[in-house]
Amino acid sequence: MVIVVAECASGHLSQTSREAVAAARHLASDISLIVPAPAGADAIAEALQLPVAEVVALEHDAFAHPTAEVLATALAPLLAASDATHVLWAHTYQARDYVPRLSARLGRPLATDCVAIERTGDGVLFTRTIFHGRLVADVVLDGPGPHFVTTQIGAFRDTAPAAPAPAAPQLRHVAAEIPEAALQVRAEPPVRDVRQSTDLTQARRIVAVGRGIREESHLGLVRELAAALGAEIAASRPVCDAGWLPMDRQIGSSGQTVAPELYVAVGISGAIQHIVGMKGSKTIVAINRDPDAPIFEIADYGIVGDLFEVVPALTAALTSR
Amino acid sequence: MTQALERETLEVDVLIVGAGPAGLSAAIRLAQLQAAAGGDPLSIAVLEKGPEPGAHSLSGAVMDLSALGELFPDFEARGAPVGCRVTGDEVRFLTPARAWRLPITPPPLSNHGCAVVSLSDVVRWLAAQAEALGIDVFSGFPGSELIIDGTRVVGVRTGDRGLDRHRQPTALFEPGVDVRAAVTILCDGVRGNLTKTLVRRLDLDVDRQPQTYSLGIKELWETPAPKVPPGRVIHTVGYPLQTTEFGGAFIYGLPDNQVTIGLVTGLGPADPLFDPYHTFQRLKQHPFVADLLEGGTLLKYGAKALPEGGWYAIPRLAVDGALIAGDAGGFVNSLRLKGIHLAMRTGMLAAEAAFDAIRAGDTSRARLVRYEQQVRTGAVGRELFPVRNVHQAFDRGFFTGVAFAGLSMLTGGWWVRDPIPATAGHRRMRTVARVHGDPRRLEAALAPPPFDRRLTFDRLTAVHHSGTRHREDAPSHLIVHDTDICRTKCRIEYANPCTRYCPANVYEMVDDGAGGVRLQINASNCVHCKTCDIIDPYQIVDWVPPEGGDGPRFEGM
Numbered sequence: 001m002v003i004v005v006a007e008c009a010s011g012h013l014s015q016t017s018r019e020a021v022a023a024a025r026h027l028a029s030d031i032s033l034i035v036p037a038p039a040g041a042d043a044i045a046e047a048l049q050l051p052v053a054e055v056v057a058l059e060h061d062a063f064a065h066p067t068a069e070v071l072a073t074a075l076a077p078l079l080a081a082s083d084a085t086h087v088l089w090a091h092t093y094q095a096r097d098y099v100p101r102l103s104a105r106l107g108r109p110l111a112t113d114c115v116a117i118e119r120t121g122d123g124v125l126f127t128r129t130i131f132h133g134r135l136v137a138d139v140v141l142d143g144p145g146p147h148f149v150t151t152q153i154g155a156f157r158d159t160a161p162a163a164p165a166p167a168a169p170q171l172r173h174v175a176a177e178i179p180e181a182a183l184q185v186r187a188e189p190p191v192r193d194v195r196q197s198t199d200l201t202q203a204r205r206i207v208a209v210g211r212g213i214r215e216e217s218h219l220g221l222v223r224e225l226a227a228a229l230g231a232e233i234a235a236s237r238p239v240c241d242a243g244w245l246p247m248d249r250q251i252g253s254s255g256q257t258v259a260p261e262l263y264v265a266v267g268i269s270g271a272i273q274h275i276v277g278m279k280g281s282k283t284i285v286a287i288n289r290d291p292d293a294p295i296f297e298i299a300d301y302g303i304v305g306d307l308f309e310v311v312p313a314l315t316a317a318l319t320s321r
Numbered sequence: 322m323t324q325a326l327e328r329e330t331l332e333v334d335v336l337i338v339g340a341g342p343a344g345l346s347a348a349i350r351l352a353q354l355q356a357a358a359g360g361d362p363l364s365i366a367v368l369e370k371g372p373e374p375g376a377h378s379l380s381g382a383v384m385d386l387s388a389l390g391e392l393f394p395d396f397e398a399r400g401a402p403v404g405c406r407v408t409g410d411e412v413r414f415l416t417p418a419r420a421w422r423l424p425i426t427p428p429p430l431s432n433h434g435c436a437v438v439s440l441s442d443v444v445r446w447l448a449a450q451a452e453a454l455g456i457d458v459f460s461g462f463p464g465s466e467l468i469i470d471g472t473r474v475v476g477v478r479t480g481d482r483g484l485d486r487h488r489q490p491t492a493l494f495e496p497g498v499d500v501r502a503a504v505t506i507l508c509d510g511v512r513g514n515l516t517k518t519l520v521r522r523l524d525l526d527v528d529r530q531p532q533t534y535s536l537g538i539k540e541l542w543e544t545p546a547p548k549v550p551p552g553r554v555i556h557t558v559g560y561p562l563q564t565t566e567f568g569g570a571f572i573y574g575l576p577d578n579q580v581t582i583g584l585v586t587g588l589g590p591a592d593p594l595f596d597p598y599h600t601f602q603r604l605k606q607h608p609f610v611a612d613l614l615e616g617g618t619l620l621k622y623g624a625k626a627l628p629e630g631g632w633y634a635i636p637r638l639a640v641d642g643a644l645i646a647g648d649a650g651g652f653v654n655s656l657r658l659k660g661i662h663l664a665m666r667t668g669m670l671a672a673e674a675a676f677d678a679i680r681a682g683d684t685s686r687a688r689l690v691r692y693e694q695q696v697r698t699g700a701v702g703r704e705l706f707p708v709r710n711v712h713q714a715f716d717r718g719f720f721t722g723v724a725f726a727g728l729s730m731l732t733g734g735w736w737v738r739d740p741i742p743a744t745a746g747h748r749r750m751r752t753v754a755r756v757h758g759d760p761r762r763l764e765a766a767l768a769p770p771p772f773d774r775r776l777t778f779d780r781l782t783a784v785h786h787s788g789t790r791h792r793e794d795a796p797s798h799l800i801v802h803d804t805d806i807c808r809t810k811c812r813i814e815y816a817n818p819c820t821r822y823c824p825a826n827v828y829e830m831v832d833d834g835a836g837g838v839r840l841q842i843n844a845s846n847c848v849h850c851k852t853c854d855i856i857d858p859y860q861i862v863d864w865v866p867p868e869g870g871d872g873p874r875f876e877g878m
Contacts, residue, residue, distance in 0.1 A: 130329040130331070130498070131329055131331060131459070131462075131498050132461075132462075132482070132495055132498070134457075134459055135331070135457075214832075215834065237793075240793075241793070241843070247793060247794060250793070253785065253790075254790065254793050254845060255793075271779075271781040271782065271785075272781065272782045272785040273781060273784075273785055276785075294774065
């Protein structure tokens with residue numbers, strides 16, 4: 001028998017768990033799928049649709065947002081008492097966090113991030129990539145079973161052998177026993193980072209600011225001009241390098257390449273590294289103190305002057321219309 | 322790293338660090354020895370920090386083909402990119418307005434039978450030969466630390482990937498890999514970070530002269546008319562350098578109307594305000610040079626330091642479990658201006674010693690030391706020993722150097738003082754006050770030369786033509802151990818020479834918003850020349866390899 005430990009997200013069975021089941025079918029057709037989830041989760045019904053012999057609903061409220069310690073503590077007695085030859089997980093962030101603990105705690109060997117499984121005469125060969133994917137290593141696990149294996153995400157998508165579909169799986173409910181000590185750390189529900197990602201390539205107008213702005217506190221001037229023009233704000237490397245604007249607003253060879261209808265370059269000298277990122281813009285307006293700045297070679301309109309005078313005047317003229 | 326990490330480990334028989342001419346010659350020779358001797362196949366791995374072999378290789382270059390012929394007698398049939406043979410040599414002495422041609426070319430600068438090559442192309446070709454022999458070349462894997470057990474080198478740890486600016490792991494984090502080897506051959510190039518560590522740790526330079534360096538800055542141009550025919554080799558001395566400054570220019574004709582032009586300047590002039598990049602731009606404004614480049618286009622740019630110290634500056638080359646070859650060991654003939662063939666030859670000798678040691682089951686220094694003996698008594702020693710004092714003589718001025726170089730051809734390099742003492746470049750730098758006295762002269766000296774953006778360019782534009790790239794949010798690979806020195810002591814004593822010596826605009830002193838200045842390191846501009854590490858007068862700059870694959874993309878260089 002082979003055990004697969006599933007992973008749930010928001011009460012549903014994750015796609016990676018299906019991949020782990022597909023991987024397990026390379027080892028045996030007799031698969032027991034352990035689903036750690038709060039009682040009544042949809043994941044159990046979803047698990048019953050999979051080609052496994054048995055679904056173990058391992059139930060505890062802490063599985064809604066489990067910590068590594070909760071999972072390791074709940075699974076350890078189950079796996080230790082099992083007569084399975086192997087236990088499989090998908091190589092997810094969660095598995096990376098707690099499977100090594102289980103392996104160490106139970107003294108079972110672990111092969112991580114495997115991309116292929118092959119039965120040989122008397123054993124099983126697990127293939128994993130090493131050296132940042134440049135080499136592949138064949139791993140043979142020995143020592144007392146069950147042996148622990150995590151499988152690379154995407155490696156076992158549709159590769160399950162066409163074994164005869166088993167009968168409908170048996171369902172077994174097990175209440176997880178988790179001592180209070182393992183519950184001292186409680187995980188909050190995950191929060192999603194709502195920061196908008198910036199796709200400057202879609203912007204029709206861009207106001208870009210360079211080193212001429214001198215200080216972060218002066219950026220307001222440029223933001224006002226951008227607002228008056230209905231434009232996105234962007235920057236050349238020194239501004240992003242100083243952390244005054246995020247790196248996804250950098251234009252140039254090490255940032256984004258854009259071609260808006262209007263590109264206003266404020267205090268940008270026009271180093272070639274910047275030019276290559278914006279030279280396709282339809283209309284380029286440059287504001288710079290230095291009449292010899294290379295930016296004027298590609299600008300359609302050039303204003304030689306102090307940006308601290310020119311920019312507010314421009315903003316005022318645009319907003320008074 | 323503070324947390325315990327699971328690192329991959331790879332075990333090989335021979336690990337070679339650096340897929341340059343030395344490293345690849347070593348790998349190829351090992352495979353050849355293996356094929357000839359039979360027996361258990363050796364596992365050979367080559368680590369390379371660049372995105373592919375050749376991307377970080379740069380040289381003039383006029384190449385002596387003798388070592389290539391020893392490695393592959395049929396190199397022409399194999400299509401080695403060395404087809405542009407030297408058709409003629411000339412040496413010119415430049416004054417600000419004239420270019421006097423020397424009536425005869427000094428014998429060491431006669432390049433009959435050599436080829437004008439792009440080293441990056443030659444290295445790409447060598448890598449293809451190595452891979453055809455079954456050698457694994459791991460590009461994008463810098464050797465970041467030596468793994469040392471007592472006095473024995475047991476392998477190399479490659480660099481971590483996916484760290485943020487503060488060296489904290491990001492979602493892309495992958496720890497480096499430990500490659501363990503019976504013999505490690507360090508071919509990590511001029512001022513190689515691993516060789517530097519090893520030399521210091523095991524005192525391999527005891528009783529040796531300090532290594533001295535030059536900086537070579539090079540551009541590749543395409544010209545409308547073939548002013549410099551393919552195979553034409555021009556060397557110049559004199560302007561724009563002072564007679565107290567070591568160096569000279571090279572101009573080589575290539576096929577397809579391409580011209581290589583470069584300037585080599587000693588890293589160790591007394592004047593802290595010396596600016597190799599600006600000096601190179603001034604060279605192009607000389608009427609003789611400007612005429613050759615007239616109407617042309619700058620295609621590529623790059624820079625690299627080169628070891629000039631010669632015979633007496635070469636460190637001990639064999640330790641328990643490791644050998645040093647190529648530029649890492651300082652194998653350059655500074656009179657002939659050549660080192661590629663010496664890199665290849667020392668790489669091959671290192672391979673022979675490594676092969677012998679592994680077959681004998683003894684990879685201690687006692688066994689590997691035969692490499693040092695082969696270097697000393699063989700072709701490498703026969704070439705370098707007679708010119709052992711020439712570069713040191715040039716330290717005493719250009720004319721002294723020329724006189725000595727001529728004399729040494731009669732005496733076989735002998736001189737009443739042998740070795741002629743040398744001083745490391747960073748120790749020769751004098752303070753601004755001592756060289757320039759009046760601070761008003763300082764401002765004049767620091768004024769930037771005009772860049773016309775046709776013949777002469779600012780540093781940033783030049784850097785663009787090196788193709789260099791580094792992940793912007795990666796940790797800086799230029800480590801300045803005490804930036805307070807930069808804004809206080811160094812600013813006053815030397816006026817921050819890093820800002821002028823760096824040919825890639827990595828170092829800038831910027832307004833700190835509080836009335837002073839602070840050092841800003843634009844690490845992503847770095848072209849991996851190592852000059853800052855070498856010349857910094859306080860020796861507080863450490864060049865370490867950036868994330869694998871980052872750095873210049875030299876092609877045709």
